[in-house]
Amino acid sequence: MVTIYDIAKACGCSSATVSKALNNYPDVNIKTKEKIKKKAKELGFVPNLQARALSTKRTWNIGVLFEDKSNSGLTHYYFSQVLQAVKEQAEEKGYDITFISKNLGGVDMSYLEHCNRRNIDGVVIACIDFKDNQVQELMASKIPVVVIDYDSEFVSAIMSDNVRGLYELTSYLIALGHRDIVYAYGHEVYVTEERIRGFKKALDEAGIPFTEDMLVKSRYSEKQANIDAVEEILKREKLPTAVLFPDDYAAIWGINAFRNHGVKIPEDISVAGFDGVEIGEMIFPRLTTIKQNTVRLGKEASLKCIQLLESKSKDNTKITVGIELIPGGTAMPPKTQM
Amino acid sequence: MVTIYDIAKACGCSSATVSKALNNYPDVNIKTKEKIKKKAKELGFVPNLQARALSTKRTWNIGVLFEDKSNSGLTHYYFSQVLQAVKEQAEEKGYDITFISKNLGGVDMSYLEHCNRRNIDGVVIACIDFKDNQVQELMASKIPVVVIDYDSEFVSAIMSDNVRGLYELTSYLIALGHRDIVYAYGHEVYVTEERIRGFKKALDEAGIPFTEDMLVKSRYSEKQANIDAVEEILKREKLPTAVLFPDDYAAIWGINAFRNHGVKIPEDISVAGFDGVEIGEMIFPRLTTIKQNTVRLGKEASLKCIQLLESKSKDNTKITVGIELIPGGTAMPPKTQM
DNA sequence: CTGAAAGCGCTAACAG
DNA sequence: CTGTTAGCGCTTTCAG
Numbered sequence: 001m002v003t004i005y006d007i008a009k010a011c012g013c014s015s016a017t018v019s020k021a022l023n024n025y026p027d028v029n030i031k032t033k034e035k036i037k038k039k040a041k042e043l044g045f046v047p048n049l050q051a052r053a054l055s056t057k058r059t060w061n062i063g064v065l066f067e068d069k070s071n072s073g074l075t076h077y078y079f080s081q082v083l084q085a086v087k088e089q090a091e092e093k094g095y096d097i098t099f100i101s102k103n104l105g106g107v108d109m110s111y112l113e114h115c116n117r118r119n120i121d122g123v124v125i126a127c128i129d130f131k132d133n134q135v136q137e138l139m140a141s142k143i144p145v146v147v148i149d150y151d152s153e154f155v156s157a158i159m160s161d162n163v164r165g166l167y168e169l170t171s172y173l174i175a176l177g178h179r180d181i182v183y184a185y186g187h188e189v190y191v192t193e194e195r196i197r198g199f200k201k202a203l204d205e206a207g208i209p210f211t212e213d214m215l216v217k218s219r220y221s222e223k224q225a226n227i228d229a230v231e232e233i234l235k236r237e238k239l240p241t242a243v244l245f246p247d248d249y250a251a252i253w254g255i256n257a258f259r260n261h262g263v264k265i266p267e268d269i270s271v272a273g274f275d276g277v278e279i280g281e282m283i284f285p286r287l288t289t290i291k292q293n294t295v296r297l298g299k300e301a302s303l304k305c306i307q308l309l310e311s312k313s314k315d316n317t318k319i320t321v322g323i324e325l326i327p328g329g330t331a332m333p334p335k336t337q338m
Numbered sequence: 339m340v341t342i343y344d345i346a347k348a349c350g351c352s353s354a355t356v357s358k359a360l361n362n363y364p365d366v367n368i369k370t371k372e373k374i375k376k377k378a379k380e381l382g383f384v385p386n387l388q389a390r391a392l393s394t395k396r397t398w399n400i401g402v403l404f405e406d407k408s409n410s411g412l413t414h415y416y417f418s419q420v421l422q423a424v425k426e427q428a429e430e431k432g433y434d435i436t437f438i439s440k441n442l443g444g445v446d447m448s449y450l451e452h453c454n455r456r457n458i459d460g461v462v463i464a465c466i467d468f469k470d471n472q473v474q475e476l477m478a479s480k481i482p483v484v485v486i487d488y489d490s491e492f493v494s495a496i497m498s499d500n501v502r503g504l505y506e507l508t509s510y511l512i513a514l515g516h517r518d519i520v521y522a523y524g525h526e527v528y529v530t531e532e533r534i535r536g537f538k539k540a541l542d543e544a545g546i547p548f549t550e551d552m553l554v555k556s557r558y559s560e561k562q563a564n565i566d567a568v569e570e571i572l573k574r575e576k577l578p579t580a581v582l583f584p585d586d587y588a589a590i591w592g593i594n595a596f597r598n599h600g601v602k603i604p605e606d607i608s609v610a611g612f613d614g615v616e617i618g619e620m621i622f623p624r625l626t627t628i629k630q631n632t633v634r635l636g637k638e639a640s641l642k643c644i645q646l647l648e649s650k651s652k653d654n655t656k657i658t659v660g661i662e663l664i665p666g667g668t669a670m671p672p673k674t675q676m
Numbered sequence: 677c678t679g680a681a682a683g684c685g686c687t688a689a690c691a692g
Numbered sequence: 693c694t695g696t697t698a699g700c701g702c703t704t705t706c707a708g
Contacts (some may be wrong), residue, residue, distance in 0.1 A: 052389040052702035055683075091437075091441075106430065390685080392685080
């Protein structure tokens, strides 16, 4: 391993000058600077980030906290896209990503402790359960934090326009002629509340009275929970003409469950998802859904996090990212059975 | 931030003793050890890994190099599963993951340089293009390296039994009665060569003469390339009765392409994929495929990497992980048209 | 413009 | 069993 001392020796100057030259400080003779840089390249010098971090208190590392209840981790159809965007944007700015987890190495350790051990410069949080004590602890810490799809007084947040998402989707179905719509909603978290709000708003505007049976409890990203939801719905005397699922993944299994019971989609029941991930395009007919802008969500989160950590501050800026309705073949006008 | 000096002061001992106590060295009085540990917890001490790394030359960080030609990154249906397993296993052993990339922060930087900057302890490589100079450079470096699905004299490798995968899949189709089988193969890399070998072996054993038109060039994980492959096949005078695609993702778009041309799957043509990821279950009928054991691949890679880095060595152990045939509704006996 | 020196937080001989 | 000391590699005053 070649250090700045090796370069200093080779150039006949001090390590301080080498450091300054390599970091492009202005107060170093242009000639010596060039000489040092040349020599550094020649010797194959690679700066040691640990050493640098020790003296600068900057690791150029951004923590990413992502845990979902279904435990899909990196394989999550929706979040993997967001994470990819977070990562790409961070890398573009020179930061590496470190996943924050509990129980590292069998020792259990809080998220905050993990962050502090690694001295990450900031954290992006995208998880389902923001009520988790450890997540709260992290948000309340001195570390710059950006959350995705959560609303808090204390941290910066990037969010999808969830209210509008469900509002547009529901309005679209209503426009198709549906009135008996069921929303199989996901885990009871902030995002879900927002979506339910959008759902009700659309009904309200269309003059359709909201009744409790329009809401069925389900779960995000969980196959069985959605199959169960379908079975519950099928027990009803009067079936709805449209069912909205928590996400695209859920919708696909929901559709399959309906079909296994002989219910035709979209002929008998219209179905829609949420997220707009590629699996919605793989099935036939294409899934009607709301596309979330995962790339923007991720990039904005990274950028905001970097902005915060570079100014060593925290704030509670909110950035809302738009959504887009994607009509597909799974939602059609209801059969006129009158 | 509380340091070992703070603890030392509070306990009336030296920092050296604190360090030893906290690291469970045997040569420290059990009483003082307990006192120190208690005090450390009390003060909320969190060790600084950068500082430790600087003196121990161990960062407890494993690099993960993953680049595929389709640039899907973390959103790759197959690799995200492998990565998740690598990550989980690494974390269980106390290691964090760092993604290795080129062009960090706009500056272009080789994979090796990225590794050296971060002083990662070892690397797991799972990429398509092992011929890449930078990948080769990394494999040839002093850093312990484990590759997934590649064969090299110089590094340890974990691989799926690709030969057997295509052998079993092809044999299965032959057993169903197919003789006119086309393999739309992916990028021309090691894994592909292996699979083609398995394909030919199966034909050979069944006494079916191999002809060049049984092979069609396609690409892994790329929608358009596989649609193109389908279109090329459809131009033929005599259609095959079965088509094998590079992976499940490819197979799904292949099936859709066939259907868009009025070709019924599996009635007119049988189709199979490779990988065994969940999307194969989402479509109807379920995709016939070969399931790769992504969890084992990932875990073994992590474990091997850790074993190497802990012994500060490199070797060229090969571990082969089995595959499993998953019959699905996309492959049926061919229509008897005689 | 250059360099000496101290320090970031921790570990690792080596004495005692 | 405990403490002194010298680094690990880099940055950062502060003199010169």
